[in-house]
Amino acid sequence: MTTVAAPRRRADATRNRARIVAAAREAFVEYGAMAPLDEIARRAGVGNATLYRNFADRRTLIHQVSLAVIDRVVAHAHAAAAEEPDSFAAVSRFVHAAADERIGALCSLLSDSIDPHYPELADARAEMKQVTEDLIARAQADGLLRADVGAGDVMVAMSQLTRPLPGTGCLDLDRLAHRHLQLLLDGLRTVAPSPLPGCAVTLEDLARRG
């Protein structure tokens, strides 16, 4: 009996967890990292206490949402690296795909009230770092992407350009973001670049501040 009942329970619980994470991602994108947790529970169709049983506090929930987003972004990076023969095209595809995953929301999620040393998240970020740096490095090695930028530059600029405009339905931004990402990508090409102030930013530089 125990063996039968337990998995059924776990199925429900897992489903609830997933629904909460999904609802939280949308709410964070819409309201920012301060989205009311009761509202997230409501959207997920669960009681607020269920949210707290699964995620001890807001930070934990943010961690999990970040993990989910990063996982999908990493998958896009792998796919782009594997399937695009042109190394700059791989970068470009990755950037646009990450935008669609709302990576911009991570910007506000990751900077505020978060433990950058949270183990699972650190691992995920390490993997994201690895794969994006590989993408960039390959395009630079091919002479297609200017040499004076680092993966950190690309990640931050891309995150900023895709951040939600607070208080706005994000639909307009979707349209704009892809235009501006394309401008950024054109600026990243090796054709006639201007000198950049400062020096290339790696993802280590970003992590260091935490």
Place this chain on the structure above:
Amino acid sequence: MTTVAAPRRRADATRNRARIVAAAREAFVEYGAMAPLDEIARRAGVGNATLYRNFADRRTLIHQVSLAVIDRVVAHAHAAAAEEPDSFAAVSRFVHAAADERIGALCSLLSDSIDPHYPELADARAEMKQVTEDLIARAQADGLLRADVGAGDVMVAMSQLTRPLPGTGCLDLDRLAHRHLQLLLDGLRTVAPSPLPGCAVTLEDLARRG
């Protein structure tokens, strides 16, 4: 001496008002438009009720801060237009100067909880629109800036790239922002541009959604 002492304690009050606006600008940059007003009052060194005497509510304060920022940005635009012979250099100088004025903060200020018909602000925005569109149009007419972007594109992208990372001291971002603005500017040049998705965004497009 020219005008008799009509405003008596006006000096102190004006000073307080200015200090509140300054404190609010910094707080908005740091915390976003939802920065606690009590904290702003504390930073300005006044009681909370003084803030409310000068600015009836958060919206009014946001309006005034926006006005102050826009005024300075407009001044930079005029200076750039007047002093830079190269029309693209004028755009570039304007973009970097606006970043230093924390125009990115306006993104969150202007989109949330604001009355776009507030007369003074509407006027200021109209002037900013005029001068930025002039800058862009001149560079486009000179064949230096790609024709498929509008002033709205430039304003939004520039605002996003200079938005504060919530919860972070903004110093790092200052360094990054200028790098990324330069990438954007390189992407805006007429040298080998990629096709952009969607169509050019004017400032009217942005105002329309408000």
Place this chain on the structure above:
Amino acid sequence: MTTVAAPRRRADATRNRARIVAAAREAFVEYGAMAPLDEIARRAGVGNATLYRNFADRRTLIHQVSLAVIDRVVAHAHAAAAEEPDSFAAVSRFVHAAADERIGALCSLLSDSIDPHYPELADARAEMKQVTEDLIARAQADGLLRADVGAGDVMVAMSQLTRPLPGTGCLDLDRLAHRHLQLLLDGLRTVAPSPLPGCAVTLEDLARRG
């Protein structure tokens, strides 16, 4: 036992709700419609947020208190109509009973900050109107109550005479109110009335201004 345990902790919650309504009625009678809600919560023995969970804002609480008072007043009217053979005695009994239900408090509750179109309350008021007008009309038809007054006159005068004296323990007023209601009732009799200024006031007249 008839219905299965669908409402679980409903017992506690219902009790709290009732205690809040009771405390609010007393506070409104004592302080008027602007009674501090925190004070009401304290008197009810609950946290202030519990009050807000049950009643979204002051208006909602006022609505519910009004409903409770009106319900009881209506019940008295029905009882008086059914049990008093003398039609003027029915009016008299109703008036004195309504005073004991603190109908005077409704005067301040209903006139201030209230949505006259709130459906439940509109229904309750309609029923109160119906039953009081019936009482009055019957006594007028019997020639016992002067013909130049309307139900609105009676309701307003009765409400005013039973309104709490702000800042006073209401015990004294209870004694006075019944005396003055009796004077009013004597003035309502058909014996030797003076001409009244203006014209009879119906309850529609009162509702119209809301």
Place this chain on the structure above:
Amino acid sequence: MTTVAAPRRRADATRNRARIVAAAREAFVEYGAMAPLDEIARRAGVGNATLYRNFADRRTLIHQVSLAVIDRVVAHAHAAAAEEPDSFAAVSRFVHAAADERIGALCSLLSDSIDPHYPELADARAEMKQVTEDLIARAQADGLLRADVGAGDVMVAMSQLTRPLPGTGCLDLDRLAHRHLQLLLDGLRTVAPSPLPGCAVTLEDLARRG
């Protein structure tokens, strides 16, 4: 010079005082005893600090407003007593005149946050007591006004019936109040009165509670 300048000053000050008292009376009638003092100052066309210079606190202001109202009411009582041959007509005229002086506002003014022993006010109340009791007693001696009521009954009932309905423009009430006062007066006549509960209330009874 001093003798010339001083009286001019005093003339201004006296005018300000009077304007504040008048504005306060209207505001109290409209908003109740809790009317914002800044609003009163605004209506009087003076700075708020001027109000405080003239009236140390709200209680003092209420005292002065009460004095002014009582003075006028007393004047009406004297006039009615002197000019009306019919003693009940004198009572009636007094009651309606007092209503027009907004004596109902005094009800809330006098009961809340007031020192009944404030000397000037005590004197004024004593005079009002004297003159109203004389009016009542004369009508009772003439057999025109029922013997089981006291001046306190009349004063309280009359005050209650003329109290402002909170949150309403008082115009409607003016119309209603005179109707209901007339009903009350009819109830006060010696024609076929009902037995009243309790015993006659003198003005001493009312003062005693403070």
Place this chain on the structure above:
DNA sequence: GATGAATGAGTCTTCATTCAT
């Protein structure tokens, strides 16, 4: 394990009162 309810701490806003000119 899941839920509705309760709660205290925090934020915005108002207002009586005091201060400096």
Place this chain on the structure above:
DNA sequence: TATGAATGAAGACTCATTCAT
């Protein structure tokens, strides 16, 4: 003396978090 400005204290309301069923 009259005034605009400053202020602290209080009240409405929200929200993250805990508790009892």
